[in-house]
Amino acid sequence: MKTLNVSLGQRSYPLYIGAGLIGDTGLFDRHIHSTQVMLVSNETVAPLYLDRVLANLGGRQVATVILPDGESYKSMASAMQIFDALLSQKFSRNATLIALGGGVIGDLAGFAAACYQRGVPFMQIPTTLLAQVDSSVGGKTAVNHLLGKNMIGAFYQPQCVLADTSVLSTLPDRELSAGLAEVIKYGLIRDPDFFIWLEENIEALLRRDPETLTFAIERSCANKAEVVAADERETGERATLNLGHTFGHAIEAGLGYGAWLHGEAIAVGMCQAADLSRRLGWLNEADVSRIVSILQRSHLPVTPPAELNAGRFLELMAVDKKNVDGNLRLILLEGIGRATLPVSVDVGVLMATLEEYGRNC
């Protein structure tokens, strides 16, 4: 088991990475200091892993909320369902919430924990590669709104995160690839050596070679932890973690949440960001090709869905948290391993990427 400390002063917490952690009762006892525990999961994950987690919670008052699977359940309605369950069972503000699932469950349960009685302890057990390398570090919690993804949320840190690599054995291939999109992102924005390592090891990751996977998760989380420790509330460098996300969120919102996986949308978004960076003269053709190539080798899409034309894309991108006073701002690349802070982009150049992207990428 590897332990990574996410350094956030009083809100610091450990991230444990390793095989079989969801059966390690000692970790649960160390981080749960209440007799009341609410476990939130979904109908895909619960049948596989719920019992193994519950086995660690003997002697406590345990309740569960099991939601249907899917991004469309990352909603205020689902959060209300959790509040209803907590209140009807008289859970106090010392109760611990556990999220067992992917990013949807983690973000949703984290938001519920942040708001219930103005904040209760929260433990995260991410069960997808994406959630292990992304939402497990940084304390961003949220639900979606019909008019935009993650528009209602809170910064809220967990007590600890258990990233159990053995649960990835049941992850569908498509979700594994989606997780790799975020792994590749860390290489792109700030870790060129990791990007090269990924170019050499992407097939081993797709084969789910345990050691290769463990290294990739650890390196990804270490990168994210460094960024978040330096900028918890996203006033600076943290925004670089959103490479490809403004484009990607537009795809997710435009198709309806859940049609594409988050990582798939972000893969295309990173291609679009790379293309735009090239148009601005910041990135050379060869690097754009390396980016597109590694994403393709990861079995990820690299062109946007045909049904979203450039005008609609632009409209959807206008509702993004990085925008300031109505100006569209994007994270771009100045090289592989070097992201920009949010920059205002000339709409003409952006439209060129949006319109011609299909044949340039």
Next chain:
Amino acid sequence: MKTLNVSLGQRSYPLYIGAGLIGDTGLFDRHIHSTQVMLVSNETVAPLYLDRVLANLGGRQVATVILPDGESYKSMASAMQIFDALLSQKFSRNATLIALGGGVIGDLAGFAAACYQRGVPFMQIPTTLLAQVDSSVGGKTAVNHLLGKNMIGAFYQPQCVLADTSVLSTLPDRELSAGLAEVIKYGLIRDPDFFIWLEENIEALLRRDPETLTFAIERSCANKAEVVAADERETGERATLNLGHTFGHAIEAGLGYGAWLHGEAIAVGMCQAADLSRRLGWLNEADVSRIVSILQRSHLPVTPPAELNAGRFLELMAVDKKNVDGNLRLILLEGIGRATLPVSVDVGVLMATLEEYGRNC
């Protein structure tokens, strides 16, 4: 104009107290750094003061959400209405939210500001005495749930608070009295000299004598600011601000939010807390009488509504944020000006207060 600094490190903010502040454009310019402003108010306050506030916001993109008046609108549905308005008008995370109204509007708009895009700047203009002396200091924001008051919320500090004493001229007598309940509370929990001053000046306050009112607001806010500065997230002394609130919340929930004003319910709750303290031998009969007397002189109720029997009261009190792992915990008095931290109370003694309260008080 008096300025009180609420000291919370990076989250410190000024509280301005004085007549005519809602017409002071300089204060708005000093604290609003965005071109987008969303003003939240209600149908009672907006016709009286909205235009005077809007007159300070020239040149900005201004939107308003005007809700019906009343505690029942302090709901997640109202928060969603604010999110809908913000998103449909493409408000960015630099937008400023202004709350113009009483505690309901302040708590609701504050919660919306805390959650919108994980937090946007927020300015508070409390228009009731209760809101000026209570919710304007401390950053507690929340909405109610059918199963409990303030159960969904966040700790979130405003950029500044404008407590304009001149707007109190239009406040109904009943609401003025309700505000005095919280003013009296500060004397009871930590400021015995202020309690004596209140005993001498309560009639002047009811006459709305401007100088007397200004002093009472300032002294109340200074007391609250000291408590909050020492204990922002309510791990210690801050809980004493809840004197009478566990009882009071039970009344509000039991009758349906809005039937009684918050301050009215808290007035009864403080009588009940005083009675329980007396039964435990911590408070003498004479002090209980002084407490009941000043509340009566403030035209506040001092006995609970007949429709809530002791059993129902206890049930409603079981859902309280101060409870730990199912144990009921209350703030009590060890003297006038001396509150306890939350203490577990023997249910038998509590039932004695709940059952016999009517004839003892």
